[in-house]
Amino acid sequence: MADVTAGMVKELREKTGAGMMDCKSALNETAGEMEAAIDWLRTKGLAKAAKKSGRVAAEGLVGVVAEGTRGAVVEVNSETDFVARNENFQKMVGEITRAALGVDGDVEKLLAVTYPGSALTVKDYVTEQVGTIGENMSVRRAGSISVTDGIVAAYTHNSVVPGLGKIGVLVGVESTGDKAKLAELGKQIAMHIAATSPLATRREEVDPAVVERERAVLIAEAKESGRPDNIIEKMVEGRIRKFYEEVVLLSQAFVVNPDLTVEKAVKEAEAAAGAPITVVGFLRFQLGEGIEKAETDFAAEVAAAARG
Incomplete structure (x- = not known):
């Protein structure tokens, strides 16, 4: 089992918003694997989504x-x-x-x-x-x-x-x-x-691996409820539809007019465009997405600069 460090717990907490002890438990349960720990928290209902860290990496x-x-x-x-x-x-x-x-x-x-x-x-x-x-x-x-x-x-x-x-x-x-x-x-x-940072323009363009990972998390989460498999299947399919609505551009609620999806807004614009x-x-x-930036101790930097 991998050693779970305070830094790992802090990173997981920043990405999920879950409590510190929950993050530590998740990392212990998943041998320190960050992505697996995020999924573990989600199945327990302790994290709504795998949020990206807010720190700009570059x-x-x-x-x-x-x-x-x-x-x-x-x-x-x-x-x-x-x-x-x-x-x-x-x-x-x-x-x-x-x-x-x-x-x-x-x-x-x-x-x-x-x-x-x-x-x-x-x-x-x-x-x-x-x-x-x-x-x-x-x-x-x-x-x-x-x-x-x-x-x-x-x-x-x-x-x-x-x-x-x-x-x-x-x-x-x-x-x-x-x-x-x-x-x-x-x-x-x-x-x-x-x-909104959508993943794809259309539903069929979403990476199948991303969908399967989401489905696996939703199934595990639904099983925690103890409901029958046929009910779980319907629950998961409904949530997958909701997932597509959140990550597919044309299916998202249009920020300019949330009463319309982007697809419907485009359709309405056709009349004006002719x-x-x-x-x-x-x-x-x-800027900087996908790059991890090393954390620094600002006080230590100042002290080092003062020492020349």
Whole structure:
């Protein structure tokens, strides 16, 4: 059995909101496996969902750009938030994001293209700026969306300047309809995505492994009630439908008008646009997601700095 540390208990508590002793019990029951411990807590009704830690794991900026039927999004990381407020860094991220349009969001190709106004590649230019700005920086990832006819809408949340912020979203809207109306709808959907962070555009696009994990948790949780298997089966199927409503974009309640799902809002917008509308997909980049950031003792840092 793995040793359960105070740090592990703290991390589990932050992710689930469960009590400290419950978190310790969960980790003991699951040999210290964090994801299994989250599921254990959920089956006991001690955690409503596997929440992500609220701590930002990396600094820097997410850039988005949309031009007509195409758009690109890029994440560039730095060591501190101070750099994100540096005008030179902001300019660099903006230029790199625009360059990503020409390589369909392929990060390897992006690093190899020539940085605008320079003889250097994007990779070499960033390396040069590390020396100038004085912090380690990297182009972590990039992506793109395009449509045949319609628009790609872009939105940034917590923007420091237009097109640069902590969350960047692209939405592809396919339609022969009025482009101004499509742009208005696309912007609203992009803002919705920034707020709700859906897993997929449509139900069939949700990763089957994610659904099966959710189903296993719900079955275990339902069995705790002691009800018959046929009742449990109906309970689980109902909760799976609810799960899809929470994580599938088109099935979610639209933040602009919660009385409608996003799908129904798109259908209603067709009259104003004058043509059928299809949301073909989206990209949502949140700064630092998926990167664990080492915790530091601020008092110890200050003391170390004072000692020189």
